[in-house]
Amino acid sequence: MMMQEILGPRDKQVLEAVIIDYIRTGDPVGSRTVAKKYITDVSPATIRNVMADLEELNLLYRPHASAGRVPTSLGWRYYIDSILTINQLAKRDRERIKKAYEGSPKEIQTLLRATSRILSELSKQAAVVLLPKLSQTIFKRIQFVRVNQNQVLTIFIAESGIVQSFLVHIDEDISQDELNKYSRYLSESLKGLSLLEVKKRILKEMEEERILFDRLLRKAIELSKKALQVGLDETDIVIEGQTNLLNYPEFADVQQMKKLLATFEEKTKIIRLLDKCLSSEGVHIILGSEAEFQDVQDMSLISSTYSRGGDILGALGVIGPTRMDYSRIIPLVDYTAKLLSQIFEDE
Amino acid sequence: MMMQEILGPRDKQVLEAVIIDYIRTGDPVGSRTVAKKYITDVSPATIRNVMADLEELNLLYRPHASAGRVPTSLGWRYYIDSILTINQLAKRDRERIKKAYEGSPKEIQTLLRATSRILSELSKQAAVVLLPKLSQTIFKRIQFVRVNQNQVLTIFIAESGIVQSFLVHIDEDISQDELNKYSRYLSESLKGLSLLEVKKRILKEMEEERILFDRLLRKAIELSKKALQVGLDETDIVIEGQTNLLNYPEFADVQQMKKLLATFEEKTKIIRLLDKCLSSEGVHIILGSEAEFQDVQDMSLISSTYSRGGDILGALGVIGPTRMDYSRIIPLVDYTAKLLSQIFEDE
DNA sequence: TTTAGCACTCATCTCGATAGAGTGCTAATA
DNA sequence: TATTAGCACTCTATCGAGATGAGTGCTAAA
Incomplete structure (x- = not known):
């Protein structure tokens, strides 16, 4: 410029x-x-x-x-x-954020929820946290648990410690012992691939070598194919503190307010927005008036990414009126993202 | 009267x-x-x-x-x-509800989410669904899945097909094979008890027979005790369609609106309200002005219970302004509750 | 028991007047 | 040349007066 x-x-x-x-x-x-x-x-x-x-x-x-x-x-x-010159985050805030993480267990869901809570609390605005994309996570282990004669709980465990589970319907009853065998076979043969690759691999194997398969393999692969169908596409997002925004006079008008809430209800838009942020590290600032989510004018998004071992896992940020205190919020988002990354690193 | x-x-x-x-x-x-x-x-x-x-x-x-x-x-x-004379729900609505269930898999979480969605859609108000209380569910099977050296995923499977899982932290590394042994032992010895009883039993065994236990048993019981600590207390609730309510002129006032949303954000109040409904079957109507949740005046709750084999699993309902069309909403809630019960029955 | 008529109350809407905040322009000043 | 004071002008927000109209209670007649 x-x-x-x-x-x-x-x-x-x-x-x-x-x-x-x-x-x-x-x-x-x-x-x-x-x-x-x-x-x-x-x-x-x-x-x-x-x-x-x-x-x-x-x-x-x-x-x-x-x-x-x-x-x-x-x-x-x-x-x-x-x-704008960006200062370090106030010590008081840094300590509050650290404290927020101390109590909670190191499960990813809980961790990210804690993140969104502390972000929305300190920023007094809405916080969003994008969960790691399933398709990009590195596969470590799969486990099948029989629920009843036509339901199997499928659990994916990622290298990063992320756990995700889905219920899958099956037509034929399979015993837990048999399921354990499947688990072991699949876990060993697919270890280290990304879920996307896992899916491709499975589809390929099913096509090509259909005849060669013994019963066990066929079943196992069918099962995990079903599980992947259920869970792979959806990107999850945690949004918290929307109601904080209602205190801003720019949304005092009832019409505006409804629009605002409607936008948050339709999460896909926000996901798409954060997706962009995933492409590179560091703090991004998107002004509502400039682009994308123009439905709600004068909103802005400040976001950053969290990662583990150099791989970007997901994004987090704060959504508020364009007129927000950037000198406070930017360090806040930045610090939180870095701290969260560090927690993942430590595991 | x-x-x-x-x-x-x-x-x-x-x-x-x-x-x-x-x-x-x-x-x-x-x-x-x-x-x-x-x-x-x-x-x-x-x-x-x-x-x-x-x-x-x-x-x-x-x-x-x-x-x-x-x-x-x-x-x-x-x-x-x-x-008020209550008619049968319109055929059109009945069919829409049925359709809403057809597509989705029979997993409890998904099922209840579909319920809240269709309820809020048809009532044009906020729908609430109270998930079955964990402590009251009948234990069927437990499964431990090793995530890494200090995390174990614990999965409870209830008689009713409800699946719930938590991550538990452990100090000592345990192999998956060993975990499978624990699972088998516990599943067999605790089958048929309610989770509350399970918890009591575990505590008791740990106290009394501490010395007699072999290593395997001690570990298993310790692990499930930890898991129960994490998951037992929280009652879960699904609320959907709050923003439907913003269309009612009684909440056009910004102050009112904020109050309303704040109430929904603090879910415990609504849980307590629905808890009452759990004590007996059939449709309950609670007028806001009469009792409990007076923070938001002129709100009412119409609720009913869903069950399986005579046991009440949870509650569902519609929250809206007191001035709502009871002749439509009551049959709606009633029908949905009965249909949902039937789906559980069929499993 | 029902109804018509009437005086009365009170919220809401309209309209004009007023106050006040802020501007741009011009001319004077340093 | 950059800054400032002064002034006319524009536009919004606010306030009060008056008009409007919906609805009532009461009384007396049918």
Whole structure:
């Protein structure tokens, strides 16, 4: 972006002042306010001139003629990329996050739920955590447990310790002993592959060598094929603290509120959004006004990834109004993601 | 209640008319409306007299002097108990419910989720489904699956086909073969007991015969004790369609809306409410104004139980504004509960 | 017992006036 | 040349007065 060269230090100061005040109040901010609270050594008139420039650059705009200025999405983007300095997360917050993890057991589901809870609590906004994609996890072991004559519980255990289970229907009764044999065979022959590869392998084997198979193999493979059908596609997501958002005056309007909640109810959109974040490490910021989820205007997503041994497992983040305190939320998301990764590493 | 004797047929007619119109519109209903739309053979003045009587009996009240009448909680109760005639659920609805179950597999979690979905969809309100209490389920089999050196997945399988699993942490590494032995031993010796009894038994055995135990038994019992600690207390509940309620004008006020959502977020209250319903079969109706969950005024709960072989497994219901169409919702809840029970029976 | 008529109450809607916040422009100033 | 003071202007939000209308209770007549 060229913009850096164009804006002088005063322009930056004013833009920052407008944004900071707007974050605090949510109201358009006028020249008087800026001159009084942020840049006391010049008069409102001077500020006005600067503001007029910023408006021309499409960094600020006015809702109506006699209102103050509000940042545009370009304004937000510029602020985030070129003005905002990110401090370390406050020690108090760091310790609260650590504490949140201490009590809970190291099961993935519980861990991620704890994450979303602490994120939404500290950010006072909605937290989202994307669970590791099943299809990408590395297969370690499979276990079949007979429930009754036509139901078998299938458990996948991943290298990373992630456990996922599904109930599978079968037509023919199979004893637990036999199931154990299947488990052992499959676990050994498929170890180390990703679930996606596992699925491919199974399909291939079934096609090609159909005749050669003994009964045991055929059964085992059929069973795990069924299990994979059930569980592989769905990406899971945990969302918490939506109601935090209702405290923001921008959603005070009932219509807005309904839209907002409807968006959260339809999780696929948010999943798609977070999916993008999965492609690279580090903190991503997506402004609602810029892209994707425009149904709910003036929402933004701050997200990062958590990983284990260099492999990205999933993503986590905070969704809130575009006017949120980035200087607090960015370190929060960043720190949480890193801590969570570390916990996985330690296992 | 004495009330039946006191009210004449015209009183009943008027009360019913007021309630029906109020259900439709949500606005206080005046004498003119009743005379025009429901009881056309008398004049508004007559209706007014009757209404005045009903107001004296505390069955109706006026929000303010020049508004129409609105039913009181006593009025609702009287209407539900003594006036309302419950028809069979419309054939169309019955078929839609049946269809909703057809596709899905017969796993309990999925089944109950499908239930809440179809309930909230047809009622256009919030649906709640209380999952069977773990402590009351009859133990059938236990299975341990080694995840890694300090995690074991424990799976309880109940007589009813309900499957529940938890991750348990252990200090000492145990091989899968050994775990299988434990599973077999415990499954055989504890079969047929309720989980609560299982827990008691385990505690007792550990206390009394500590010295006699061989290593295998001790381990097994320790493990299942740990598993029971994790999973036994939490009662699970599925709530769906809260946002349906936001369409009702009574919650158009932002304050009300927040309260409503906060109530749903804190699930324990709703669990306690449904717990009551578990004590006896059949449809229960709890008016918010009468009791318990007064935080959100003018909400009501219509619930029933689902069971298998005479044992009540759990409860399901619909939460909506008190002003809801009971003549539709009651058969809906009733039918769904019976159908769900039947599905469990068939297994 | 029912009804018509009437006076009365009260919430809600409309409309205009007013206040206030904020701007842009111009001319004066450093 | 950059800054500032002053001023006219625009637009929104708010408040109160008055009109509207729905609904009632009461009284007297049918």
